[in-house]
Amino acid sequence: IVAHGTGTRYNDDSESLAYASTCPSTPVTAVKGLLGHSLGSCGLAELAIAAAARARGSAPGAVGLRHQGCAGAIAVLAPGAHPMSVGGVLTSNAGFGGINGVLVIGARPAPLRTPLASMMTSRIDCDRSGWRRADGTAGVWSDLGEDGLPKLTALEILGRIDPSWGRMDLACRALVALGTHSPALPSDAGVVLLTDTGCAASDRIFERNRRDRGADPQRFPYTLPSAPVGEFSIRLCLTGPGFTVLGADDEQGRAIARDLIADGGCPTVLLARVEADRSLSGWAEVWTRA
Numbered sequence: 001i002v003a004h005g006t007g008t009r010y011n012d013d014s015e016s017l018a019y020a021s022t023c024p025s026t027p028v029t030a031v032k033g034l035l036g037h038s039l040g041s042c043g044l045a046e047l048a049i050a051a052a053a054r055a056r057g058s059a060p061g062a063v064g065l066r067h068q069g070c071a072g073a074i075a076v077l078a079p080g081a082h083p084m085s086v087g088g089v090l091t092s093n094a095g096f097g098g099i100n101g102v103l104v105i106g107a108r109p110a111p112l113r114t115p116l117a118s119m120m121t122s123r124i125d126c127d128r129s130g131w132r133r134a135d136g137t138a139g140v141w142s143d144l145g146e147d148g149l150p151k152l153t154a155l156e157i158l159g160r161i162d163p164s165w166g167r168m169d170l171a172c173r174a175l176v177a178l179g180t181h182s183p184a185l186p187s188d189a190g191v192v193l194l195t196d197t198g199c200a201a202s203d204r205i206f207e208r209n210r211r212d213r214g215a216d217p218q219r220f221p222y223t224l225p226s227a228p229v230g231e232f233s234i235r236l237c238l239t240g241p242g243f244t245v246l247g248a249d250d251e252q253g254r255a256i257a258r259d260l261i262a263d264g265g266c267p268t269v270l271l272a273r274v275e276a277d278r279s280l281s282g283w284a285e286v287w288t289r290a
Helices: 008-022 039-055 170-180 200-213 217-223 227-235 250-262
Strands: 058-060 079-085 089-095 099-105 118-126 130-133 138-140 190-195 244-246 268-275 280-287
Touching: 008 089, 039 058, 039 089, 039 099, 099 227, 099 250, 118 170, 118 250, 138 244, 170 227, 170 268, 170 280, 190 227, 190 250, 200 217, 217 227, 244 250, 250 268, 250 280
Parallel strands: 190 244, 190 268
Antiparallel strands: 058 079, 089 099, 118 130, 118 280, 130 138, 268 280
């Protein structure tokens, strides 16, 4: 196993407990002690390392490990090279808001599946003034900020107070708003978010505050473009796959949604685009099995 392995208490405890309950005798290593944490790209780097280790038959140990202090009883490899037996390699990554991913590299190919057809069943658009569904129903945002952008408060979007709502940036709130005004999604629905501007607005705010009075750790997750998908999944209680795709056009996003359904990954996908840098625009489509 190539673990996410951030060396932080919450991550290492939760991750080690998961391995201890599912594969307690499997050797575990992590590479962030050597490479650092590259945030959204760490999964790609660690996948390449896992593939290379399997091809060479040698796994790197956890650089810098002196004392194992995680909660789960797992076998963490000490620093140095370790011979690997022929078999699969699992690489795991975790993201803010519960966006987790696991890949397994092995000799056995993935099972063939009969592709499933899909179709779009609804669409909703939004901008800084309000939202509009394809069926003609519409609404106007009721509370605007000094910058003329909607605040999208929990009371307006959810109809209730949410104590953790204030931590979210406008991109997160807009995606949740699109979801709540769309047809109800099954719990195993997937989410695909397209964006060109990503988290640029939150990046600027975070950096300005860091320079003026120090960084706020609670705001750091929103400097990652995947945060809206995590917050959306939490608010709508979804457990299906979630992706943020930067720079993709709308048709590429629809191809991803159709592929998720065709492969049997989930029965329904909410495909959305949110641009929330100095303005607000977005849309969401619900795709389901035909």
